[in-house]
Amino acid sequence: MKRHFFQIGMLSALLAFAGCATQPYDYTNFRAHPPRSIVVLPPLNNSTEVKATYGYLTTVTQPVAEQGFYVFPVAEVDELMKQNGLPTPGEMHQAPLNKIGEVFGADAVLYLTVNQYGQVYQVLSSTTIVTAQARLVDVKTGTLLWGGNVSIAQGSGDSGGGIIGALITAAVTQVINSAGDPAHDLSATANRQMFRNDGHGLLHGPYFPKDKEK
Amino acid sequence: MKDQKTILLLSLAIGVLLAGCGTPNIYYWGRYEGLIYGQYAHPDKASPELQSRLMEEDMHKAISANKPLPPGFHAHLGYLYYQMGKADRAVAEFQVEKTQFPESTVFMDRMISNLTKK
Numbered sequence: 001m002k003r004h005f006f007q008i009g010m011l012s013a014l015l016a017f018a019g020c021a022t023q024p025y026d027y028t029n030f031r032a033h034p035p036r037s038i039v040v041l042p043p044l045n046n047s048t049e050v051k052a053t054y055g056y057l058t059t060v061t062q063p064v065a066e067q068g069f070y071v072f073p074v075a076e077v078d079e080l081m082k083q084n085g086l087p088t089p090g091e092m093h094q095a096p097l098n099k100i101g102e103v104f105g106a107d108a109v110l111y112l113t114v115n116q117y118g119q120v121y122q123v124l125s126s127t128t129i130v131t132a133q134a135r136l137v138d139v140k141t142g143t144l145l146w147g148g149n150v151s152i153a154q155g156s157g158d159s160g161g162g163i164i165g166a167l168i169t170a171a172v173t174q175v176i177n178s179a180g181d182p183a184h185d186l187s188a189t190a191n192r193q194m195f196r197n198d199g200h201g202l203l204h205g206p207y208f209p210k211d212k213e214k
Numbered sequence: 215m216k217d218q219k220t221i222l223l224l225s226l227a228i229g230v231l232l233a234g235c236g237t238p239n240i241y242y243w244g245r246y247e248g249l250i251y252g253q254y255a256h257p258d259k260a261s262p263e264l265q266s267r268l269m270e271e272d273m274h275k276a277i278s279a280n281k282p283l284p285p286g287f288h289a290h291l292g293y294l295y296y297q298m299g300k301a302d303r304a305v306a307e308f309q310v311e312k313t314q315f316p317e318s319t320v321f322m323d324r325m326i327s328n329l330t331k332k
Contacts, residue, residue, distance in 0.1 A: 065241065
């Protein structure tokens with residue numbers, strides 16, 4: 001009985017510790033320069049997958065806009081940058097802030113880096129992995145308003161049928177997945193986690209419905 | 215057995231809670247982001263003609279759903295019209311983007327003036 005209490009005590013200590021480990025983000029800068037509009041630049045790609053830049057970029061608009069911000073049309077931003085002599089994300093990320101302010105009239109720039117994007121194949125199945133980080137910078141002052149990172153992995157479904165069944169399933173899912181780019185789908189989940197996360201994600205922007213504010 | 219049932223119910227409840235958090239509620243998204251992904255991943259298949267037709271369908275669905283279209287939607291549709299040589303319709307869409315989201319004014323005016331220069 002005593003031992004039982006001890007275990008419960010340990011467990012609650014652990015839970016409390018887990019709570020402590022995730023202190024809320026310090027939003028002082030964000031509140032000092034609250035943006036209305038955000039320009040999202042194509043992400044830097046440190047992964048080995050060439051599709052990562054645009055596979056990831058095309059899952060960012062929804063979570064950021066649903067937090068209440070105006071998000072500039074990502075394809076047209078990309079196109080305009082390219083037409084102005086900045087063909088790669090690396091070069092776009094070097095563009096001076098005053099130039100970005102002048103061309104787009106944006107309040108803030110979202111700089112993204114994708115570190116892992118794609119699938120790791122094991123013998124019987126595969127795991128899809130997406131790892132990324134984000135920095136939101138105020139255009140007028142260059143202040144870092146917010147930063148975040150996310151790491152997410154998803155295994156392909158387990159199914160019964162013994163080892164032969166599992167082998168067949170692994171082969172089938174690999175074929176289906178390579179057609180569908182599962183890391184793109186997982187990026188959408190990753191971005192919801194990173195941007196729409198109380199205490200760690202973006203604060204609400206001007207288009208967030210007032211009646212849904214806590 | 216009873217424990218298993220409890221765990222199942224608990225995980226279901228957590229699943230429902232997680233699904234509730236972060237789901238879109240302001241805008242009608244339709245295929246906006248999916249089409250842009252397609253334009254990069256399969257440029258041969260996502261022609262401006264096909265993209266704009268699907269986006270026009272989504273516009274009607276947004277009206278039926280009584281939800282606004284998301285930021286960038288009309289700007290992207292306008293750019294598709296421009297690529298199809300329909301400059302007037304392009305300008306009209308850029309104007310709609312500006313009206314719906316005044317934050318886009320600088321960028322949309324730039325697109326409009328680039329268009330009319332050509």
